[in-house]
Amino acid sequence: MRNILILLGIVLGIAVFATKSGFFNKQKVATKEKENETIMDSRNVKEVYFAGGCFWGTEHFFQQVRGVVGTEVGYANGNKQNPTYEEVVSHTTGFAETVKVKYDPEQVDLKLLIDLYFKTIDPTSLNKQGNDRGDQYRTGIYSTDKATEAVIKAEVEKLAKNYDKPVVVETIPLKNFYRAEDYHQDYLDKNPGGYCHIEPGLFEMARNANPLPKKSETKYQKQDKKVLKEKLTPEQYKVTQENATEMPFKNEYWDETREGIYVDITTGEPLFISTDKFESGCGWPSFSKPITKKLIDEKLDRSVGMTRVEVRSKTGDAHLGHVFNDGPADKGGLRYCINSASLKFIPKAEMEKKGYGEYISLLDKK
Template sequence: MKNIFIVLGIILGIAVFAAGSGLFKNTKSRELTKEKENQKIMDNKNVREIYFAGGCFWGTEHFFQQIRGVVGTEVGYANGNTQNPTYEEVVSHTTGFAETVKIKYDPEQVDLKLLIDLYFKTIDPTSLDQQGNDRGNQYRTGIYFANKEDEALVKNEVLKLSKNYSKPVVVETVVLKNFYKAEDYHQDYLDKNPGGYCHIEPGLFEMAKNANPLPKAKYQKQDKKALKEKLTAEQYNVTQENGTERPFQNEYWDETREGIYVDITTGEPLFISTDKFESGCGWPSFSKPITKKLIDEKMDKSAGMVRVEVRSKTGDAHLGHVFTDGPADKGGLRYCINSASLKFIPKAEMEKKGYGDYISLLDKK
């Protein structure tokens, strides 16, 4: 079946060339650029690799390209008994190679178990040497691992899968013996030929796109209507209307307990008690935020003064101002922050309320 589409592809390629060499040159240039970009990704030492044989590699590659965390793919021939095979040699059934997709993935974004689970959705694991309309030992199914550490996980996942079938599961789970890149026209085939042959049901591509969504941000900005219901009048005035509370008459100006100060609007950590000091100004004063990434600093020319305003980055809440009259031994800055923009979490409650990762900062004097 796939051979018919290869022939049609060649005929179409000739027609495109005849239509104009300029178009051909531009397409070739784009493909070379993409190939260089893909090679750069594939050579990235910070990612891991796994190899999936799942029938025709055109569809298998396109499927895995949809998954967040897969940073590179390459189709080729794996675990055969010759060197540098051509497609024609592989389909002759004399080389022992399987059409295989090399997957490069970032384990911090997607784990191997999820990739394996998704792969199972694209194959009939009980079908020997056949997937869809393609028949032959080059279309056998298999998961080939280059990293010995992956062996136990791979074998265990296939074992679990086999319990769901009355017939034997014939997915190979062996170490990668060899892998040779397939011809260029096979790479990214369905990107270049959107209507091309594929044994994988089209709806599975959409499923793959949604299978590993970005995790929801732990701290999120809320709309003003929700904040008006949640906050006190003073907290709303300070955080949303750039108000200023009265000195010496606010909740935390003389707070001395160990703990963490978080954004009242989002709960995001902003300041730690270790960096709090008595400035005499009547508001909570800190030498620095936990990290500069948590705040925005903006020029403020209101009230007839020129100051630097401090806002929370995620919540975009007004916090206060930063001045250069802080303790020299702590960096010389004074973050003068409204108590109404903060919520204090004592050390004893930090673990229970989800701030356990920040407790170690309290030990850094």
């Protein structure tokens, strides 16, 4: 069933690209190239690999969880190098569709990730999840170190007591993992409403499963409109609070090329970094992605006779701009077209002094 959907999706994708429409419906949240979105040093990030049937839904599910800082779909524990999707579905290579999950153990516990994973699968079903059949859809949690393996085995044994049938989830070390083709990455992010074996309500559950501690919710706060009217310029207020659009090529940051960070003008919360900024020719600041999609909302916008995807800051609920699928392919194919009036630019030299020092590593790693 999914093979047919993939072919239809590719054909439709080519057609849309050929028309250069630039518009597509997107689900909010989820992430592209999240390994570049984390602000933490790599030594604080751990990896675990989840095989849970079709990897499109499993990846999207884990992208919702606070503390997950990177995901990548691929093929794990097979018997050849660099398999293609066609080889995997031929049942001759032994690979399982798997999601590489990078997480910050200081923000989310591995035990919680395993518990959430169990909610997305039937752990007693062998080589079958949802409408998908075949050994590539088997379930498993694969580890890369002994400590992680021990936690996985203990948690699966504990959860297995809740089932009458034997649990067939593999709990073995990772032998190999190969990144899947680009069109599989962030599939549900790029194809809202696409095929998924996971019940949609579980995505919302994942978003709420690991809330921020109360003490962490005070740094950036939504401002009252009366306060904003006094604080912002008339144009900044109209753009952020009334969904206006500033003039192209006549705004503050469309041609800004310095290194630094772009924050929400209403709250000061970091949203974009200069290394994700590119010249698109549209006359507004253009970014290939936000620092993390957990800080923005993306909503369908049918105003002014067009169908677009609006981008808003999650904390400040400020209108930022729109996102289109005509960005550079080598940067993920997206173009976040953002109003300068919604942003405040902090040059790299001032980031430490103004409280954004922890984000400097994002600039240094590019």
